[in-house]
Amino acid sequence: MIKCSSCGKRHPENTLFCDECGAYLQAEEHKRTAPLAIDDVDWTEADLGVTGALDENNTQPVVVRLSIADSGREIEFPVSKEITLGRLDAASATFPDVDLTPDNGLEKGVSRRHARITRKASELYLEDLGSVNGTYLNGKRLTPYLPHALKDEDEVRLSRILMHVHFA
Amino acid sequence: MDVRVDYYAALGLKPHATPHEIRTAYRILVRRLHPDARGESNGNERFLRVQAAYEVLRDPGQRQAYDRQREAEGLAYRPALVIEHTLSYAALPLMEEEQMVYALVRVTPNPEIELKRIPFNLCLVVDRSTSMQGIRLQRVKEAVNTIIDGLEDRDVFSLVTFGDRAQVVIEARSQLDKASAKAQVRAIHSAGGTEILHGLWAGLTEVDRWRSADTASHLILLTDGQTYGDEEECIAEAQAAGERQITITTIGIGQDWNDQLMDEIARRSGGTSHYIDSASRVTTSFRSCIHTLSTIFARDMVLHLRSAEGVQIHKVYRVSPYMESLDPRPGILAPGHLDADRPLSLMFQCLVRTQRPGKQRVAEFLLEATVPSAAARSQQVRHEIEVEVVDGLELTGPPPPHMVSILGKLAIFEMQEKTMQDLAAGELEQASHRLETMATRLLSIGENELAKAALLEAGRLSRTGSLSPEGRKRIRYGTRGLSMLPKEVHGDQM
Numbered sequence: 001m002i003k004c005s006s007c008g009k010r011h012p013e014n015t016l017f018c019d020e021c022g023a024y025l026q027a028e029e030h031k032r033t034a035p036l037a038i039d040d041v042d043w044t045e046a047d048l049g050v051t052g053a054l055d056e057n058n059t060q061p062v063v064v065r066l067s068i069a070d071s072g073r074e075i076e077f078p079v080s081k082e083i084t085l086g087r088l089d090a091a092s093a094t095f096p097d098v099d100l101t102p103d104n105g106l107e108k109g110v111s112r113r114h115a116r117i118t119r120k121a122s123e124l125y126l127e128d129l130g131s132v133n134g135t136y137l138n139g140k141r142l143t144p145y146l147p148h149a150l151k152d153e154d155e156v157r158l159s160r161i162l163m164h165v166h167f168a
Numbered sequence: 169m170d171v172r173v174d175y176y177a178a179l180g181l182k183p184h185a186t187p188h189e190i191r192t193a194y195r196i197l198v199r200r201l202h203p204d205a206r207g208e209s210n211g212n213e214r215f216l217r218v219q220a221a222y223e224v225l226r227d228p229g230q231r232q233a234y235d236r237q238r239e240a241e242g243l244a245y246r247p248a249l250v251i252e253h254t255l256s257y258a259a260l261p262l263m264e265e266e267q268m269v270y271a272l273v274r275v276t277p278n279p280e281i282e283l284k285r286i287p288f289n290l291c292l293v294v295d296r297s298t299s300m301q302g303i304r305l306q307r308v309k310e311a312v313n314t315i316i317d318g319l320e321d322r323d324v325f326s327l328v329t330f331g332d333r334a335q336v337v338i339e340a341r342s343q344l345d346k347a348s349a350k351a352q353v354r355a356i357h358s359a360g361g362t363e364i365l366h367g368l369w370a371g372l373t374e375v376d377r378w379r380s381a382d383t384a385s386h387l388i389l390l391t392d393g394q395t396y397g398d399e400e401e402c403i404a405e406a407q408a409a410g411e412r413q414i415t416i417t418t419i420g421i422g423q424d425w426n427d428q429l430m431d432e433i434a435r436r437s438g439g440t441s442h443y444i445d446s447a448s449r450v451t452t453s454f455r456s457c458i459h460t461l462s463t464i465f466a467r468d469m470v471l472h473l474r475s476a477e478g479v480q481i482h483k484v485y486r487v488s489p490y491m492e493s494l495d496p497r498p499g500i501l502a503p504g505h506l507d508a509d510r511p512l513s514l515m516f517q518c519l520v521r522t523q524r525p526g527k528q529r530v531a532e533f534l535l536e537a538t539v540p541s542a543a544a545r546s547q548q549v550r551h552e553i554e555v556e557v558v559d560g561l562e563l564t565g566p567p568p569p570h571m572v573s574i575l576g577k578l579a580i581f582e583m584q585e586k587t588m589q590d591l592a593a594g595e596l597e598q599a600s601h602r603l604e605t606m607a608t609r610l611l612s613i614g615e616n617e618l619a620k621a622a623l624l625e626a627g628r629l630s631r632t633g634s635l636s637p638e639g640r641k642r643i644r645y646g647t648r649g650l651s652m653l654p655k656e657v658h659g660d661q662m
Contacts (some may be wrong), residue, residue, distance in 0.1 A: 001265065012519055015268040016256060016567060021587075021602075022579035022609045026566070083612065090572040093612035099569060 016090075024090045042060060063168040064117065068161060071103040076168065079119050084115040084129075085158060100161055109133040109159035115142075117150060122166075124150040133159035169230065171237040175221035183235070184247075184550040192221040193224040199241065214403070219345040241382075248542035249466060249535060250276045251551040256567040259556040266484070266519045269530060271553050272571055273510040274505075275448070277465040284510045284541040285462045288313075289324040289383040290591035291369035294356075296329040301358040302416060304392065304421060307447035312453045314351050316346050318458060324383065326374035327353070330367030331360025340374040362393035364429075368405050375414050382540070384461050385414040388454070389433065403432050413468060415504065417457050421447055423637040427644060438504040443645040444640070464508040469546040471514075475500050476529040478521040487574055488513035491581045491648045506537070515578060516553075523561045577650045580609050584647040590636070600629040603643075618646040 001010050002025060004018040011018065015025055064083075065076045075098055077083060086096035086104040094112040099105070111131035118125045125147035128135035135142045136157035142148055150156075152167040176183050178382070179193040191486055201215040224230045256270035277283070292315065312327065319325055326340035327349075337352050371387050379385050387409070395402065406416055416437040418430040421444055434441035444453050473496060475481045484496040486503060489510040494501050496516075506512050518530055530553040539547050566572075584608045590599035603626035610619035624637040636641075 011268070012258065013263065013265050013267040014260070015573065017575050019579065019582050021605050022576075022583050024576065026570070037230055078617040088569045088573070090576055092570075093574050094575055095576065095613045097614075101569065107185065 017165065024093065026091070062119065062122065064124070065166040065168055066156075066163045067166070068096070068100075068103050070161065071150045073103060079117055082116055082118045084113060084116045086110060086112045086129075088112075090119060103161055105161065108161050111159075111160060114158050118147060126150045126154075126156060131159065169224050169234055169237075170220075171234065171241055171311060173217075175209055175224055175234065178217045178221035179225070182354040182548065184548070184551075187226075190222070190225050192546045194218065194226075195367055205232070210385065242617065246278060246280065247549045248278050248280055248281050248539040248544070248547045249537060249549050251535065251549055252276075253551070253553055254571060255553070255555060256571055258556045258565075260520065260522055260555050262522045262525055262559050266480075266520075266521050269518045269520045270567070270571065270575065271516040271518065271530065271556060272487070272574065273514045273516060273551070273553075275469075275506060275514075275535065277508055278508065278542075281539070281542050283463065283465055284597075286464065286540045287320070287322040287324070287342075287383045288458075289304055289340070289378045289385040290325040290379075290461070290462055291328060291371045291374045291387045293330065293334075293367045293389045295331075295362055295364075295367070295393065296356055296358050297331045297360055297362045297393055297581060298358050299362075299393050299424070300394045304447040305358050307450050309353050309356060309391065311450040314451055315454055316344065316353070318448070319346070321346060324378040325349075326371070328367055328370045328374065329356055330363060330370070331358070331362055332366075333360070334363075334370035336370055336374060340377050342378075362391060362395050363398065364389070364391060364395035365398035365405070367403050368433075372405065372414065375409075376412070376586075379412065379414065381538075384464055385412075386439075386457075386461055387414060387416045387437075388419065388457055389416060389430075390419045390421065390452065391425050391430075392441050393424050394426050395429070398451055399426075399429050402429065403436055406433040406436040415439040417442070419444060419450070419453055420641070421445075421450070423641065427641055428512055435492075438502065445640045445642075460505075460507055463508040464505050465508040465541065467504075468541045469503045469506060469512075469535060469537040471501040471503060472534045472536070473531060474477070474533065475518065475531045478523060478528075479530050480519040481516060481518050481531065483517040485511070485515045485578055485580065485581075487515050491578065493585065494581075508641045513574075515574065515653055520555065525557050527554050528557050529554050576609070578612075580606060580650065583609070584643060588644070597630060600626045603629065615650065616644075617649075618643070621646065 002013060003010050003013060004021065004023055004025060006023040007018060007021040009020040011025060018107050031129040048139060063076060063078045065074060067074050079143055083098060084096040085098045085100065086094060086149055087101050087110045088099040090114045092112060096113065100110045109132065113129045114131040115128050115135040118127060126135065126137055128142040128144045130144045137148055150165060152165065153167055154162050154165045156165055176185065179190060179197065181189060181193055186301060197218045201218060203215060223521040224234050251273065253271050253273045258270065261268055280662050296305065321343045324340050325338065325344050326336065327338040330339055337356060338349050342594060368389065375385050375387055378535055409416060414437065416434055416439040418434045418441040420427065420430050430441045442453055442596045444450065473481065481496045484501065486492040486494055489507065503512055516531065520530060522528060532552045535549045538545055539546050583602055587599045587602045590602060603622045607619045607622040607626065621639055621642045625635050625643060629635060
């Protein structure tokens with residue numbers, strides 16, 4: 001028997017979710033994002049660009065492809081409003097749109113809610129969500145919670161995971 | 169071994185026969201065909217065929233080799249439906265206590281079979297009560313016209329309106345004269361109350377006239393109000409319709425309709441219910457109904473379930489195309505249609521008592537379905553779920569992420585169901601507390617709108633003691649539609 005730590009209900013062994021309060025029962029304490037030694041911090045200046053001045057009505061989704069350097073994985077998705085990047089962790093019920101767990105996200109210091117790509121009109125922006133190990137755009141570290149314009153062929157690094165951005 | 173000979177047919181069996189069935193079939197045939205028993209020799213050839221077949225099929229190794237060679241030669245029987253499953257854990261530790269095993273079962277069409285659209289036998293049953301007056305009725309008329317435009321000559325179409333009484337506006341027929349049909353639609357005006365039962369009766373009568381095994385018989389019921397006093401009869405009619413293979417889609421507009429009744433009518437007939445907050449969505453809603461109808465790959469699916477010894481099937485949910493709790497107790501599930509472009513996914517929660525190290529069977533099921541596009545219309549597919557039991561304490565790795573994500577959403581869905589039960593039982597404090605917890609879980613998976621609605625209703629509940637009709641519908645239909653895939657992301661390992 002296992003006991004739900006949030007409401008106290010008892011469940012059979014290996015139950016994954018409490019049916020009473022919806023809590024994830026296989027909490028994995030060790031899966032916290034550990035700060036990595038910072039090697040090259042080079043903070044970038046805010047460049048907010050012109051937001052939403054043009055094409056305010058353009059709702060055609062922009063298709064973005066991310067190629068992850070180490071694992072060789074390619075992820076393609078349309079951005080119509082917002083896409084979150086991070087590491088899936090059911091214990092805290094974090095389900096990012098792009099889960100970097102298969103690319104060794106945990107070992108490489110990716111936070112559960114690490115960064116997001118947002119869209120205003122036809123422009124895309126990259127924003128760090130206060131991650132432990134930072135988000136880098138073309139080698140420069142982003143100020144947390146400040147969106148930066150994202151361009152085709154940009155190089156993005158979430159902690160130690162390097163990826164290239166292509167607009168389709 | 170001769171791969172050109174169908175050994176299964178020689179024993180009168182299907183290729184998915186179990187070893188037990190093979191043995192039984194053989195024994196019966198031998199008793200009947202043995203030369204000694206018959207006292208004649210012309211049955212000998214048949215007897216030898218049975219003998220040869222059994223020699224191969226009795227031995228698992230030889231049977232596998234035979235199946236593989238038949239497959240390679242293109243002689244094998246290919247089921248029209250493909251069943252796969254994923255388990256929460258690939259291996260379970262051996263222990264005396266019961267353990268929970270989750271199995272996500274996916275049924276998809278065999279991609280080699282091309283979908284053939286079967287003709288519709290469709291009836292629209294539309295509410296024309298006074299509350300529909302104005303823009304609502306106008307939008308509904310436009311939506312009806314788009315359906316009429318999309319009909320093929322072989323489709324049967326009928327239109328019924330109801331207020332205090334029902335009226336057949338367009339009688340069921342194929343080769344509809346579209347221009348005159350639209351003129352009749354134009355003439356519809358609003359009047360009277362909302363007597364759903366009359367509408368259902370008239371609509372089902374129209375559908376019944378053209379009902380056949382080769383058409384998709386369907387009724388779409390659209391209303392914006394409550395019916396009074398005839399709820400039980402409506403549900404009974406829906407149940408009877410389902411038994412005649414007529415499915416019903418219910419669509420509720422606005423806030424004043426009875427969601428429980430609409431759900432029940434749809435569910436009993438094997439259909440789905442929808443909520444639209446504004447009349448401008450009627451066309452989209454009708455279109456998606458028609459799309460679903462025209463992409464039916466398999467119909468009348470029936471799943472016979474058998475759990476293995478020491479296993480109890482605790483709960484079963486449909487998780488795709490929409491969420492629904494199913495009752496596993498009778499050992500038979502009827503999941504209805506399979507769409508060509510949306511797989512059917514079922515989540516089984518099983519309590520397993522491990523017996524000894526090695527493979528242990530969890531459940532076995534047989535899926536029966538009618539597949540109009542396949543050469544053999546009536547299809548049967550067998551599937552087994554086994555789990556590896558290991559003598560050790562550690563589980564192998566975490567459960568697959570997509571499974572955890574689906575179970576997380578199911579947990580939210582379950583909380584929603586419990587909230588509604590609490591409300592019905594008058595446990596207001598409990599319900600309001602549950603809504604708050606639900607809001608937290610929704611927020612953390614990024615369902616901000618739905619979370620907001622849940623929080624708002626939790627507050628209203630503790631202040632006024634009831635939910636707003638609108639909030640209630642938003643929460644019920646919102647949780648049911650929690651998308652099963654991470655939104656908008658469909659890229660994967662390449």
